[in-house]
Amino acid sequence: MTRPENHTVHILNGPNLNLLGKREPGIYGARTLADIETDSIALGRDLGLEVALFQSNHEGGIVDQIQAAREVAAGLIINPAAYTHTSVAILDALNMFDGPVIEVHISQVHKRESFRHHSYVSLRADAVIAGCGTQGYMLALRHMAELLKTA
Numbered sequence: 564m565t566r567p568e569n570h571t572v573h574i575l576n577g578p579n580l581n582l583l584g585k586r587e588p589g590i591y592g593a594r595t596l597a598d599i600e601t602d603s604i605a606l607g608r609d610l611g612l613e614v615a616l617f618q619s620n621h622e623g624g625i626v627d628q629i630q631a632a633r634e635v636a637a638g639l640i641i642n643p644a645a646y647t648h649t650s651v652a653i654l655d656a657l658n659m660f661d662g663p664v665i666e667v668h669i670s671q672v673h674k675r676e677s678f679r680h681h682s683y684v685s686l687r688a689d690a691v692i693a694g695c696g697t698q699g700y701m702l703a704l705r706h707m708a709e710l711l712k713t714a
C-alpha cells in the first residue's frame with residue numbers, strides 16, 4: 564500500500580497524555596492536550612497541512628489509530644508515552660505505515676530513569692524530538708512539512 568497523496572498529518576498520543584496540564588507539570592508543563600490541538604491545527608494551516616489529533620490510554624487503541632491512518636494520513640507524529648518503552652505492537656503497526664513518522668517526547672527521556680532510554684518506536688521513526696516540552700509537537704510539524712515536500 565502506498566501512502567495517501569495528501570497533506571494530512573495525524574498526531575497520536577498515548578496513555579496519560581489526556582491529563583497534560585494536570586499531570587506532573589514540573590515535567591510535562593502547563594499546556595493541555597486541547598491547547599496542543601488548537602496550536603497544531605493553526606500551525607498546520609500555515610504550513611499547508613491538515614492536522615488531526617488523537618489520544619488513547621490503550622495500546623490496542625493506538626494500534627487501531629495507526630492502522631486507520633494508513634488509509635488517510637500522509638505522515639504521523641506520535642508520542643506513544645509509556646508504550647514507547649514496551650510496545651512491539653505499536654512498532655509493528657508503524658512498520659505498516661508508509662509515510663514519514665516522527666516520534667515526540669515532551670520530556671528529555673534520556674535524562675530520566677533508565678527504563679525510558681529505550682524506545683521500540685525509534686526503530687521506525689524518521690526523526691525523534693525529546694526534551695523540547697510541548698513545543699516539540701510544533702517542531703515535529705515543521706519537520707513533517709519539509710519531509711512531505713520532498714517525499
Ligand code: DQA
Pocket residue numbers: 578579580642643644645646647667668669670671672679
Ligand atoms: C513521554 C515520556 C514517557 O517516558 C512517559 O511514559 C510519558 C510521556 C514524554 O512525552 O516525555 O508518558 O512520552
